[in-house]
Amino acid sequence: MKRRTMVRTGALALGGALLPAPGRAQDAPVLVSLFLRGAMDTLGVIAPHADRNYRRLRPQLGVPAPASNDLDLGEGFALHPAFQPLMAHRAHLAFVLATGLPVANRSHFAAQYVMEHGGESSVNTEEEGWLTRLVRSLGADDADLGAVAIGSALPDSLAGSRALAARPGRAEAAEPSVRALYDGTSTGESLTARIRRQGQGALRLQERLRQLAALDRDSREAFGRGGLARDLQLASRLISSTGVRVLALSHGGWDTHRGQARTLQARGRELSQALTAFWSSLGDHRRRVAVVVQSEFGRTAAVNGTGGTDHGYGSSMWVLGDGVRGGIHGDWPGLSERALFEGRDLRVTNDYRAVLQAVATSHLRAPIEGFPSAELGIL
Amino acid sequence: MNVVNQAPWLAALALALACGSAEPAPAAPSAEPASTAAPSAEPEAPRESVEAASSERRAASQLLRRFTWGARPAEVERAAADLEALRRGLLEPAPPPAYEGLPADQSAGSLLRAFPPTPPREERMDAQGDQRDLLRHLERQFIVRAIEGEGNVVDLLTDFWFNHFNVFASKRRIRYALPDYEARIRELSLGSFGAMLRSVAAHPAMLEYLDNASSVRRRSGGRGLNENYARELLELHTLGEGTGYTQQDVRETARVFTGWNLRNVDGVPTFEFRARAHDRGEKTVLGVRYAAGMDGGERLLAQLASNEHTARRIGERLATRFLSDDPSDAVIARLARAYTESNGELRPVVLRLLARFEDDAETKFKTPLEYVVSAARLVGAHVRDADPIRQTLTRLRMAPYAQVVPTGYSPRGDDWLSTAGMVERFGFVERLLAGEAGLEPAESFGVPVGESVAAVLAWAEDHAGPLSAETREALTPLVGPGRRVERLRVLLSSPEFMQR
Numbered sequence: 001m002k003r004r005t006m007v008r009t010g011a012l013a014l015g016g017a018l019l020p021a022p023g024r025a026q027d028a029p030v031l032v033s034l035f036l037r038g039a040m041d042t043l044g045v046i047a048p049h050a051d052r053n054y055r056r057l058r059p060q061l062g063v064p065a066p067a068s069n070d071l072d073l074g075e076g077f078a079l080h081p082a083f084q085p086l087m088a089h090r091a092h093l094a095f096v097l098a099t100g101l102p103v104a105n106r107s108h109f110a111a112q113y114v115m116e117h118g119g120e121s122s123v124n125t126e127e128e129g130w131l132t133r134l135v136r137s138l139g140a141d142d143a144d145l146g147a148v149a150i151g152s153a154l155p156d157s158l159a160g161s162r163a164l165a166a167r168p169g170r171a172e173a174a175e176p177s178v179r180a181l182y183d184g185t186s187t188g189e190s191l192t193a194r195i196r197r198q199g200q201g202a203l204r205l206q207e208r209l210r211q212l213a214a215l216d217r218d219s220r221e222a223f224g225r226g227g228l229a230r231d232l233q234l235a236s237r238l239i240s241s242t243g244v245r246v247l248a249l250s251h252g253g254w255d256t257h258r259g260q261a262r263t264l265q266a267r268g269r270e271l272s273q274a275l276t277a278f279w280s281s282l283g284d285h286r287r288r289v290a291v292v293v294q295s296e297f298g299r300t301a302a303v304n305g306t307g308g309t310d311h312g313y314g315s316s317m318w319v320l321g322d323g324v325r326g327g328i329h330g331d332w333p334g335l336s337e338r339a340l341f342e343g344r345d346l347r348v349t350n351d352y353r354a355v356l357q358a359v360a361t362s363h364l365r366a367p368i369e370g371f372p373s374a375e376l377g378i379l
Numbered sequence: 380m381n382v383v384n385q386a387p388w389l390a391a392l393a394l395a396l397a398c399g400s401a402e403p404a405p406a407a408p409s410a411e412p413a414s415t416a417a418p419s420a421e422p423e424a425p426r427e428s429v430e431a432a433s434s435e436r437r438a439a440s441q442l443l444r445r446f447t448w449g450a451r452p453a454e455v456e457r458a459a460a461d462l463e464a465l466r467r468g469l470l471e472p473a474p475p476p477a478y479e480g481l482p483a484d485q486s487a488g489s490l491l492r493a494f495p496p497t498p499p500r501e502e503r504m505d506a507q508g509d510q511r512d513l514l515r516h517l518e519r520q521f522i523v524r525a526i527e528g529e530g531n532v533v534d535l536l537t538d539f540w541f542n543h544f545n546v547f548a549s550k551r552r553i554r555y556a557l558p559d560y561e562a563r564i565r566e567l568s569l570g571s572f573g574a575m576l577r578s579v580a581a582h583p584a585m586l587e588y589l590d591n592a593s594s595v596r597r598r599s600g601g602r603g604l605n606e607n608y609a610r611e612l613l614e615l616h617t618l619g620e621g622t623g624y625t626q627q628d629v630r631e632t633a634r635v636f637t638g639w640n641l642r643n644v645d646g647v648p649t650f651e652f653r654a655r656a657h658d659r660g661e662k663t664v665l666g667v668r669y670a671a672g673m674d675g676g677e678r679l680l681a682q683l684a685s686n687e688h689t690a691r692r693i694g695e696r697l698a699t700r701f702l703s704d705d706p707s708d709a710v711i712a713r714l715a716r717a718y719t720e721s722n723g724e725l726r727p728v729v730l731r732l733l734a735r736f737e738d739d740a741e742t743k744f745k746t747p748l749e750y751v752v753s754a755a756r757l758v759g760a761h762v763r764d765a766d767p768i769r770q771t772l773t774r775l776r777m778a779p780y781a782q783v784v785p786t787g788y789s790p791r792g793d794d795w796l797s798t799a800g801m802v803e804r805f806g807f808v809e810r811l812l813a814g815e816a817g818l819e820p821a822e823s824f825g826v827p828v829g830e831s832v833a834a835v836l837a838w839a840e841d842h843a844g845p846l847s848a849e850t851r852e853a854l855t856p857l858v859g860p861g862r863r864v865e866r867l868r869v870l871l872s873s874p875e876f877m878q879r
Contacts, residue, residue, distance in 0.1 A: 107550065109547070109549050109550070109783055110550075110783060113783045113784070123783050123784045123785075124784065124785070124786075152770075152774050153773060153774040153775075153776065154776065154799055159776075162797065162798055162799075163799065164798060164799045164802060165774070165799055165802075172809065174805060175809070175868060177853065177865055177868055177869050177872075178805060178808075178868065178869070178872045180853060181849065181850065181853045181869055181872055181873055184849070191741075191742050191743075191744060191792075191874075191878060192742075192847055192874045192875065192878070194796065195744065195796065195801075195874035195877050195878070196849075196874050198796055198797065198798050198800075198801045199801045199805075199872075199874065201798045201801075202798045202799075202801035202802040202805065203801075203805070205798060205802075206802045206805075
């Protein structure tokens with residue numbers, strides 16, 4: 001049983017720690033984790049148009065065989081047209097197919113919880129998030145702004161970490177009287193002293209994030225509309241001006257039970273435009289960064305009665321990075337009746353943790369303890 | 380307060396309150412050697428107490444901070460005038476304040492009629508219609524009750540036992556069964572633990588949450604045994620991890636509870652013992668054999684409730700929630716003994732918890748729920764719109780009914796102490812002061828005029844306990860009616876108010 005008390009880090013490094021150490025952190029590899037919440041319909045986004053069962057299962061909502069090669073991912077797969085901007089990165093954007101939890105769970109909350117804690121099947125898994133463990137493996141758990149969640153709250157993947165949540169946009173500075181209350185040094189291990197240190201760190205880091213989070217309007221347009229655009233704009237800014245090593249982002253609205261065609265069109269545009277703008281905004285920092293996109297599970301292979309799809313199993317994970325070998329990866333289990341999981345869902349042939357481990361090992365050089373590894377050939 | 384001073388009020392309290400119970404009143408703590416008091420783990424920085432604060436006022440402040448959701452304006456002063464009444468009142472809860480968004484009858488059937496679930500039954504992230512509305516109302520009701528309720532320990536015990544027997548509102552249709560589940564826990568929070576355990580075991584909320592609803596004897600093909608409930612019953616609800624039971628015991632326990640399932644009665648999931656789904660074979664748990672039938676499960680629950688490991692676990696959990704993040708063995712043993720001596724009655728255990736708290740308790744970091752609710756109560760707030768508070772609690776990762784895992788929210792304060800949490804607490808204070816927290820505070824936030832430094836510090840100590848030199852210094856210039864908002868900001872943001 002892996003329940004255990006969270007290990008708390010002691011004193012914050014005080015003062016002078018805000019700027020990355022020269023020549024060190026600015027060279028250090030960075031992970032951007034983007035979680036698509038609600039279960040992205042992989043079969044609607046990366047279409048196996050060469051699989052003859054696909055047309056049978058998806059008489060509507062099926063993505064047709066690409067007319068030209070501007071949506072062709074090769075090996076019989078094509079990208080949904082709304083995601084077309086991603087084709088610009090095809091050389092270093094890997095799509096790993098048929099990924100997921102080793103044991104199926106069709107509850108959004110449970111599946112997200114298990115995945116974000118790096119578990120296998122049960123919610124009774126590690127109390128810490130998988131990114132929390134990664135940050136420690138990177139040796140960045142004591143660094144200021146070593147990990148940042150973009151959004152209003154820390155996601156489960158950063159549970160038990162020192163990470164802060166930052167929202168893009170202008171925010172008020174802390175009141176002088178509160179700053180004064182937490183001014184000065186605080187030693188000792190009394191509860192009051194420990195609270196004081198956390199409070200000091202909070203005010204200091206919050207001020208730094210506040211200054212960064214006031215985004216400039218000039219580059220806004222390229223990122224497009226919507227929350228994800230703003231979030232990725234802030235992420236880019238944090239990468240270029242702080243020593244951040246791990247960034248966690250979320251994008252919601254993928255639970256397409258009905259009217260999926262319209263929703264996928266909107267989400268696809270938003271995601272691919274923002275991600276493309278993010279990637280180009282990084283400039284020289286690009287070589288340091290890997291982006292991993294994942295979702296809690298896939299959706300039913302067949303269309304349901306309301307122009308949508310229901311909760312399924314096999315999903316896909318996308319990895320973007322300069323060192324990434326682009327294109328289709330992972331064992332494709334197929335869509336024949338016998339190949340489908342419980343006769344209805346894409347099977348899982350690639351443990352999601354093996355994909356994360358590949359990125360942690362090859363890109364970040366910081367393997368995650370307990371995660372299985374597999375030869376995926378993506379990095 | 381010393382032992383000699385405590386005995387009379389404890390005896391009076393025990394007499395007044397134990398009369399409903401057949402069990403004898405707990406032994407007066409003076410019978411125990413004083414040396415069993417918990418040694419303080421860390422030498423705290425010396426904190427002076429304000430001269431103005433009488434010992435009664437300090438006692439009232441401590442009781443209200445530790446055994447209620449927090450004191451309201453002038454409540455400490457009032458309570459200090461009659462400490463006996465305060466102590467009695469803690470165990471005599473008034474009915475929870477009304478919440479208008481839900482029907483008076485909060486049975487699952489009534490809620491299913493008021494909030495008809497939308498097909499498909501699949502849990503969805505968005506557009507759940509009435510089902511989502513019901514959950515919002517339950518969350519709001521929780522917040523209104525905590526902020527507007529009369530201060531008493533039963534409210535905290537209900538929350539404590541709910542987390543001990545945690546269920547997750549968004550799994551399937553558990554939300555419809557939640558108010559009933561919580562009400563039963565509340566009813567028994569000063570009653571018999573065995574009765575609570577039995578009530579939980581057969582409740583639709585728990586049967587759904589830990590999947591016993593679908594646990595049946597093995598048949599060829601189809602469904603079979605599900606060990607989820609059995610495992611948590613032993614590990615979390617009763618004995619505790621590492622107390623000597625084996626995987627074989629878990630499996631046998633699961634077999635004992637096969638057939639403890641649900642049946643739809645007029646669309647309402649209702650407990651039913653399905654004899655045909657029950658495994659009638661021989662089972663042995665912890666060396667004891669259990670007969671086939673529903674009676675086997677009942678007997679196993681009773682055995683577990685009277686097990687000494689269960690007594691110790693309950694003592695440890697209660698001590699951790701109310702007294703200290705790291706309670707001493709002596710404190711745990713004392714509570715476990717009270718549990719065992721009373722055959723699992725909880726009132727004597729709670730009385731024991733209250734009896735020596737001033738010796739046994741160490742300050743704890745408030746959980747997000749304790750912090751937000753105590754701040755709202757301090758300003759005498761009426762809840763105009765509970766959603767901003769809910770959002771704050773979500774950002775603090777402690778929204779009502781939202782804990783996915785069966786361990787519930789941690790009762791340890793230290794588990795909640797983080798930089799991100801402090802950022803969010805400071806932000807909440809500013810929203811509260813700016814009128815953006817959905818609260819209607821009392822006039823001038825219920826902050827007294829504060830004509831002198833002594834009066835200002837006495838008010839602060841009423842709500843936050845002894846103050847550090849830094850906080851005293853920050854409060855000292857904030858005298859007079861014009862500085863009330865600033866005074867409140869400093870107090871709510873201070874390290875002391877973050878503690879209970």
